[in-house]
Amino acid sequence: MPLISLTNVTKTYPPRSRNESPTPAVDGVTLDVEQGEIHGIIGYSGAGKSTLVRLINALELPTSGSVTVDGRELTGLKERELRKVRLGIGMIFQQFNLWNSKTVWGNIEYPLAVAGVPKAEHQRRISELLHFVGLVDQAHAYPDQLSGGQKQRVGIARALATNPKILLADEATSALDPETTRDVLGLLRRVNEELGITIVVITHEMEVVRSLAHRVAVMERGRIVEHGDVFDVFSNPQSQAAKRFVAGVVATAPEGETLEALRSRHPGRIVSFAFADGGTGQSAIFLELTRRGVTFELVHGGIDDIRGRTFGTITLALTGDERSIDEALATLTPVATITEAV
Amino acid sequence: MDRLIELMPRLWLSAWETVYLVGIAMVIGGLLGLLLGLALYLTRPGNLLQNRTVFAVLNVIVNTFRPIPFIILLAAVQPLARLVVGTGIGNSAVIFGLVVGSFFAISRIVEQNLLTVQPGVIEAARSVGAGPWRIIRTILIPEALGPLILGYTFIVIAVIDMSAVAGLIGGGGLGNFAIQYGYRLFDPVVTWAAVILIIVLVQFTQVIGNSLARAVMRR
Ligand SMILES: Nc1ncnc2c1ncn2[C@@H]1O[C@H](COP(=O)(O)OP(=O)(O)O)[C@@H](O)[C@H]1O
Numbered sequence: 001m002p003l004i005s006l007t008n009v010t011k012t013y014p015p016r017s018r019n020e021s022p023t024p025a026v027d028g029v030t031l032d033v034e035q036g037e038i039h040g041i042i043g044y045s046g047a048g049k050s051t052l053v054r055l056i057n058a059l060e061l062p063t064s065g066s067v068t069v070d071g072r073e074l075t076g077l078k079e080r081e082l083r084k085v086r087l088g089i090g091m092i093f094q095q096f097n098l099w100n101s102k103t104v105w106g107n108i109e110y111p112l113a114v115a116g117v118p119k120a121e122h123q124r125r126i127s128e129l130l131h132f133v134g135l136v137d138q139a140h141a142y143p144d145q146l147s148g149g150q151k152q153r154v155g156i157a158r159a160l161a162t163n164p165k166i167l168l169a170d171e172a173t174s175a176l177d178p179e180t181t182r183d184v185l186g187l188l189r190r191v192n193e194e195l196g197i198t199i200v201v202i203t204h205e206m207e208v209v210r211s212l213a214h215r216v217a218v219m220e221r222g223r224i225v226e227h228g229d230v231f232d233v234f235s236n237p238q239s240q241a242a243k244r245f246v247a248g249v250v251a252t253a254p255e256g257e258t259l260e261a262l263r264s265r266h267p268g269r270i271v272s273f274a275f276a277d278g279g280t281g282q283s284a285i286f287l288e289l290t291r292r293g294v295t296f297e298l299v300h301g302g303i304d305d306i307r308g309r310t311f312g313t314i315t316l317a318l319t320g321d322e323r324s325i326d327e328a329l330a331t332l333t334p335v336a337t338i339t340e341a342v
Numbered sequence: 343m344d345r346l347i348e349l350m351p352r353l354w355l356s357a358w359e360t361v362y363l364v365g366i367a368m369v370i371g372g373l374l375g376l377l378l379g380l381a382l383y384l385t386r387p388g389n390l391l392q393n394r395t396v397f398a399v400l401n402v403i404v405n406t407f408r409p410i411p412f413i414i415l416l417a418a419v420q421p422l423a424r425l426v427v428g429t430g431i432g433n434s435a436v437i438f439g440l441v442v443g444s445f446f447a448i449s450r451i452v453e454q455n456l457l458t459v460q461p462g463v464i465e466a467a468r469s470v471g472a473g474p475w476r477i478i479r480t481i482l483i484p485e486a487l488g489p490l491i492l493g494y495t496f497i498v499i500a501v502i503d504m505s506a507v508a509g510l511i512g513g514g515g516l517g518n519f520a521i522q523y524g525y526r527l528f529d530p531v532v533t534w535a536a537v538i539l540i541i542v543l544v545q546f547t548q549v550i551g552n553s554l555a556r557a558v559m560r561r
Pocket residue numbers: 013014024025043044045046047048049050051052
């Protein structure tokens with residue numbers, strides 16, 4: 001049974017002004033998150049990601065549909081019971097949302113106090129968490145004395161204080177520079193691998209999904225438009241939204257201005273070969289072209305890998321006998337997905 | 343000058359009366375204002391205990407009573423003062439007037455300062471399973487404490503100012519002293535002695551408020 005299960009969930013906020021008709025922030029979403037996975041949810045600003053993630057820990061209640069967490073149906077629960085559910089779900093935020101009136105120690109202690117953990121156990125648990133996130137020296141600092149990366153580490157320690165099964169990360173690295181982002185993503189990976197905590201990562205950055213998530217859902221206007229294994233979505237995106245996100249981080253077949261520029265610089269036919277999994281693709285392409293006496297030049301593209309599985313698109317400018325080129329492309333069809341720029 | 347020396351004991355007594363009037367009024371009005379300010383903040387749409395109707399009603403009440411000039415309010419609430427504190431004149435009635443007069447202003451200042459707390463900070467507390475009352479006590483008020491202290495300081499000074507018209511209904515204090523022994527008897531030295539004491543009182547309040555706020559905001 002999935003750890004988190006959303007079925008046909010819709011959330012509609014009241015319209016901001018009278019003459020606006022209410023549009024759902026989340027619109028009929030069905031989504032399962034399995035125990036132990038890191039599940040990404042990607043979408044542009046306003047897609048409904050934050051609303052969706054807040055339905056999981058009942059900070060928002062759905063207008064319709066059902067949300068089940070760890071076998072427990074949330075709709076219909078009383079506020080008091082929802083608070084208990086929230087104790088088992090940690091959350092971290094883009095703006096960290098630390099309490100400036102409390103020290104690092106105080107921030108981490110707060111959820112323990114809320115959960116009613118006996119005071120005698122606080123010391124041990126807090127220093128354990130400070131070690132885990134690498135902030136032992138900052139225990140008595142106030143949040144405004146910390147860097148962004150350190151703040152997010154405190155946020156993570158606070159979210160993990162009560163040993164939750166689930167961690168929700170809403171744009172947790174969007175306010176951080178690239179290097180700090182890498183550190184925090186590394187820490188989240190450890191949270192998943194060493195502590196076995198299921199993570200839902202909300203982001204608008206494909207790079208975050210690629211380096212962290214196992215599966216991903218692509219959101220657009222409140223709906224999930226694509227859902228699958230991260231490798232599959234990257235190597236073979238289906239929806240327009242997914243294609244746009246993937247194009248931002250990996251080289252795909254050239255279009256528009258890029259294609260025009262390539263054309264003006266290179267004679268011959270511009271052909272893209274996309275392949276996923278297995279290193280045989282490339283050498284097969286080069287061998288076949290050489291065998292048929294077709295001259296080729298690599299003009300665009302790149303190879304990527306996600307957790308050891310490679311995929312990519314290379315674009316070649318081909319010159320030579322037209323019929324040889326056609327025959328070579330026909331032979332290569334089983335090896336790669338071929339698109340010729342027209 | 344001779345008259346001032348002669349009036350010295352009375353001046354000190356008046357200064358003490360001002361401190362007493364303002365002090366008692368602030369303890370009661372401050373507490374009531376805090377409660378009404380919290381109610382305004384919490385029932386505001388989108389906040390912890392949102393309730394459009396209650397919020398709208400409170401808003402109208404505060405907007406109705408807050409702008410009434412104090413000198414008029416003091417006379418107008420006399421019948422109510424008789425009911426609540428048993429007399430319509432003297433220091434008790436003045437305290438009652440000061441409480442009514444400062445209550446609504448304090449609630450607005452409390453509301454405004456609570457609104458400076460980032461919603462995300464409240465959301466973080468909700469996300470760890472804290473309930474509304476715990477959040478109010480342990481997150482909301484501590485997070486807004488610095489600005490709240492500055493807001494209260496501002497109000498104390500405004501109430502010192504308001505207390506100057508206490509003489510209207512037979513109350514004492516420095517304002518009454520200045521009018522009764524200075525202004526009415528054409529003695530600017532006496533008037534100015536009272537003015538200087540009020541300035542000292544105000545400065546002292548501001549310094550205390552600033553340093554308390556600085557201490558809780560750690561800067
Ligand atoms: N509390 C709210 N009240 C009204 N509308 C909201 C509220 N929260 C979000 N929305 C609207 O819902 C839509 C989705 O918002 P959000 O879930 O924050 O998207 P994302 O996190 O993907 O940027 C947006 O159009 C936003 O304006």
